[in-house]
Amino acid sequence: MWNDLAETLDDLQRRGRRRRLRRVKIEGVHLIDDQRRRLVNFGGNDYLGLAAELASAIPAVGSMGATASGLVCGWTERHQQLAQRIADLEQTESAVIFPTGFAACSGTAATLGRERDLILSDALNHASLIDGCRLAKAQCIVYPHRDDQTVGRILAERRGEFDRVWIVTDSVFSMHGHVAPLEQLCDLADQYQATVVVDEAHATGVLGETGSGACEALGVKHRVPIRIGTLSKALGGQGGFVAGPQVVIDYLINHCRPLIFSTALSLPAVEAGILAIHQIDTQPQRRRRVGMLARQVRQALGGRCDGVESGVPIIPIVIGADQAAVDASQRLYELGMFVPAIRPPTVPEGEARLRVSLSAEHDDQMILRLIDALKKL
Numbered sequence: 001m002w003n004d005l006a007e008t009l010d011d012l013q014r015r016g017r018r019r020r021l022r023r024v025k026i027e028g029v030h031l032i033d034d035q036r037r038r039l040v041n042f043g044g045n046d047y048l049g050l051a052a053e054l055a056s057a058i059p060a061v062g063s064m065g066a067t068a069s070g071l072v073c074g075w076t077e078r079h080q081q082l083a084q085r086i087a088d089l090e091q092t093e094s095a096v097i098f099p100t101g102f103a104a105c106s107g108t109a110a111t112l113g114r115e116r117d118l119i120l121s122d123a124l125n126h127a128s129l130i131d132g133c134r135l136a137k138a139q140c141i142v143y144p145h146r147d148d149q150t151v152g153r154i155l156a157e158r159r160g161e162f163d164r165v166w167i168v169t170d171s172v173f174s175m176h177g178h179v180a181p182l183e184q185l186c187d188l189a190d191q192y193q194a195t196v197v198v199d200e201a202h203a204t205g206v207l208g209e210t211g212s213g214a215c216e217a218l219g220v221k222h223r224v225p226i227r228i229g230t231l232s233k234a235l236g237g238q239g240g241f242v243a244g245p246q247v248v249i250d251y252l253i254n255h256c257r258p259l260i261f262s263t264a265l266s267l268p269a270v271e272a273g274i275l276a277i278h279q280i281d282t283q284p285q286r287r288r289r290v291g292m293l294a295r296q297v298r299q300a301l302g303g304r305c306d307g308v309e310s311g312v313p314i315i316p317i318v319i320g321a322d323q324a325a326v327d328a329s330q331r332l333y334e335l336g337m338f339v340p341a342i343r344p345p346t347v348p349e350g351e352a353r354l355r356v357s358l359s360a361e362h363d364d365q366m367i368l369r370l371i372d373a374l375k376k377l
C-alpha cells in the first residue's frame with residue numbers, strides 16, 4: 001500500500017540522504033545523545049543560553065493550553081502583555097503572537113502578498129517564507145541570494161505592473177550566517193515605493209544595541225515596517241511574532257489563516273516569552289558575550305572580524321561532499337562535541353557543511369577546544 005513512499009525513502013537511503021529524528025536530552029549547553037554520550041552542544045539555537053533558565057523560572061500557570069484560537073477565547077491578558085513587550089522591543093505600534101515562527105513567516109507572506117502584488121524573495125530565505133510566498137496570491141520572483149542589484153533591476157523594469165511590492169528576506173540566513181543587505185533593500189524600497197519585510201528569527205535577542213535584531217544593528221529599524229521573529233531561538237522558548245503598524249497587525253488578525261485557525265500560544269510559552277524579553281532588556285552581557293565568541297571563532301578560522309556579520313553566532317564550515325561533512329561531524333563527536341552536518345536539500349548541492357551555533361553559555365574552554373578541533377579538520 002505504501003510502496004511508493006517506501007521506494008522514495010529507499011532512494012534517499014541509497015544516496016545517504018535519509019533523515020531520522022534522533023532522541024536526545026538537552027542539559028543546558030550539553031546534549032546527551034541516544035548512546036548516552038554527553039556532548040557539548042554546538043547545534044542548538046539557544047544563543048543566549050536562556051532555555052534552561054526559563055524552564056525553572058516561569059511561574060505556575062492556571063492552564064497549560066490556551067484552549068482556543070486567539071479570536072475565540074485563547075488570547076489572554078498575558079498574551080497581550082507579551083505582544084506589548086515585543087512591540088516595545090521592536091519600537092513598533094503593535095505586535096501579535098503566533099504559535100510558531102514558521103506560522104508567523106508563512107502566514108504573513110501568504111496574507112500580505114495579494115493579487116496584483118509582487119513579492120521579491122531572496123533565494124536562500126527560510127522554508128517558512130518560501131512556503132508563504134507559494135501560498136500568496138501575489139506573483140513571486142526569487143532573486144539571487146543578497147543580490148540587491150537584481151532587485152533594483154526588477155523594480156526598474158516592472159514596478160508599474162503591480163499594486164504593492166514586498167521585498168521579503170531573512171535578516172540572518174540560518175545555514176550561512178550571512179546578513180541581508182538591508183540598507184540597500186530599504187533604499188530600493190524608498191525609491192520604488194516597496195515595503196521591506198524581514199524575518200529576524202536568528203537575530204532577535206542577539207544583534208543590535210537593545211537586542212531587537214539585525215535591522216537595529218544596521219540602523220534600518222525604522223525603515224523596515226514589518227519585522228517577524230521567533231521566541232524559539234535566542235529567546236529560549238517557543239512561538240513566533242509579527243511586529244509592525246497597527247493596521248498591518250489588525251489585517252493579519254482578520255486574514256492570516258495560521259493565526260485565525262490555530263490555537264493561541266500555550267500559556268507556559270507566553271510566560272517564557274515575557275521572561276525572555278525581560279532578560280534581553282536587563283542582561284545585555286549575554287548578547288555581548290555570544291557576539292564576542294562568534295568573532296573569536298571566526299578570527300581563529302581566518303574569517304572576517306568586522307561588521308555586524310562577524311557577531312552572528314552561526315558559523316558554517318563549508319566542506320562540499322555530503323560524506324565528508326558527515327565524517328567531519330563524526331570526528332567532532334568523538335572529541336565530545338555535537339556539530340551537525342547540514343546536507344542538501346537544506347543547503348545547495350555540493351555545499352554540505354558543518355554548522356556551528358554558539359551560545360553565551362559556552363565557556364572559554366569549550367570554545368578553545370572547538371577551535372582546536374576545527375583547525376585540525
Ligand SMILES: Cc1ncc(COP(=O)(O)O)c(C=O)c1O
Pocket residue numbers: 100101102103105126128170172174199201202230231232238239240
Ligand atoms: C530563518 C527562520 N525563520 C523562521 C523559523 C521558524 O521558527 P520556529 O522554529 O519558531 O517555527 C526558523 C526556524 O528554523 C528560521 O531559521
